[in-house]
Amino acid sequence: MILAVTMNPSVDISYAVDRFKFDDVNRVETVRKTAGGKGLNVARVIAQMEEEVLSTGVLGGTIGDYIVQELNKSNIPNDFLKIKNESRNCIAIIHEGMQTEILESGPTLSKEEGTAFLEKFECLLTTASLVTISGSLPKGLPTHYYRKMVEISRNKGKPVIVDSSGESLKQVLIHEKKPFAIKPNTAELSQLLDFEAEAGIIDLKQMLNHEIFKGIVVSMGDKGALVRHWDDYYQVTIPKIDVVNPVGSGDATVAGLAVALNRNQTVESVLKTAMTTGMLNTMEAVTGFININKYKQYFDLVKVEKID
Numbered sequence: 316m317i318l319a320v321t322m323n324p325s326v327d328i329s330y331a332v333d334r335f336k337f338d339d340v341n342r343v344e345t346v347r348k349t350a351g352g353k354g355l356n357v358a359r360v361i362a363q364m365e366e367e368v369l370s371t372g373v374l375g376g377t378i379g380d381y382i383v384q385e386l387n388k389s390n391i392p393n394d395f396l397k398i399k400n401e402s403r404n405c406i407a408i409i410h411e412g413m414q415t416e417i418l419e420s421g422p423t424l425s426k427e428e429g430t431a432f433l434e435k436f437e438c439l440l441t442t443a444s445l446v447t448i449s450g451s452l453p454k455g456l457p458t459h460y461y462r463k464m465v466e467i468s469r470n471k472g473k474p475v476i477v478d479s480s481g482e483s484l485k486q487v488l489i490h491e492k493k494p495f496a497i498k499p500n501t502a503e504l505s506q507l508l509d510f511e512a513e514a515g516i517i518d519l520k521q522m523l524n525h526e527i528f529k530g531i532v533v534s535m536g537d538k539g540a541l542v543r544h545w546d547d548y549y550q551v552t553i554p555k556i557d558v559v560n561p562v563g564s565g566d567a568t569v570a571g572l573a574v575a576l577n578r579n580q581t582v583e584s585v586l587k588t589a590m591t592t593g594m595l596n597t598m599e600a601v602t603g604f605i606n607i608n609k610y611k612q613y614f615d616l617v618k619v620e621k622i623d
């Protein structure tokens with residue numbers, strides 16, 4: 316079973332209006348509400364690939380209840396720690412070809428809740444074969460919280476994939492017990508190493524030479540990915556496709572990576588799977604959804620090349 320962690324889930328609300336009026340009343344007819352959060356997208360795509368998954372993390376209040384209800388509706392097994400404060404709403408207003416977002420930062424966790432989740436996490440690890448950790452940390456938890464989770468998992472011999480950014484990602488990487496893989500996009504990598512995001516492949520490869528990296532998949536949108544696996548480097552290229560909605564394709568990539576690793580596939584096959592699930596997500600309007608019937612066709616079009 317793959318354990319997919321989301322520490323700051325949300326209910327994502329999308330309001331579609333023809334024209335967004337400032338300082339006035341906006342009435343909305345088209346409302347869509349979904350259980351959101353990067354780790355939930357990961358869990359959904361893992362389930363669509365017919366691999367066993369358990370979605371966990373923390374949630375609270377009626378918004379938390381709604382998230383559980385939505386996960387149950389889509390048959391995603393879940394076991395979250397209930398916290399005292401209410402989980403968050405994230406609102407996207409679609410108007411005049413634009414998207415204006417209002418993102419709540421979410422609940423603050425108490426120290427006790429932080430400790431309680433680590434205990435729960437350790438317990439859930441017993442039946443897990445692999446762990447994914449996605450998204451930002453909620454307020455109240457220290458920036459080394461993910462690092463602790465990686466350490467606990469490693470001590471139990473369970474590999475971890477981390478998809479986060481900023482200080483919590485840095486904390487994970489400077490530790491001696493590293494995650495099996497991380498999956499930054501180019502912007503997140505550039506923030507981590509403090510360089511310009513427009514660097515070419517050669518420059519990027521130089522940067523992956525850093526001692527903090529052992530397993531890293533840098534996803535590069537329509538340009539595929541650049542990968543370091545210990546001392547080997549790979550460039551992965553993908554075909555040109557018709558993109559409907561690219562949001563969450565990094566999460567789908569993490570899901571593909573996790574499933575393929577869990578199935579003990581070869582390095583080449585793992586990378587092809589990850590790119591395929593990423594691409595399939597971009598071809599659908601719904602975030603965290605792939606049409607598995609198109610899987611084989613696109614898998615065969617991904618090219619993995621080892622580079623010196």
Ligand SMILES: Nc1ncnc2c1ncn2[C@@H]1O[C@H](COP(=O)(O)OP(=O)(O)OP(=O)(O)O)[C@@H](O)[C@H]1O
Nearest residue numbers: 500534535536537539562563564565566590593594
């Ligand atoms: N425009 C695109 N065309 C084809 N494939 C894409 C495109 N955008 C994303 N993908 C696929 O999805 C993978 C992940 O995309 P990307 O690097 O944009 O992730 P991300 O920025 O982490 O996304 P998010 O955080 O929204 O989930 C890419 O490596 C690629 O396989």
Ligand SMILES: [Mg+2]
Nearest residue numbers: 478500565566
């Ligand atoms: Mg991402």
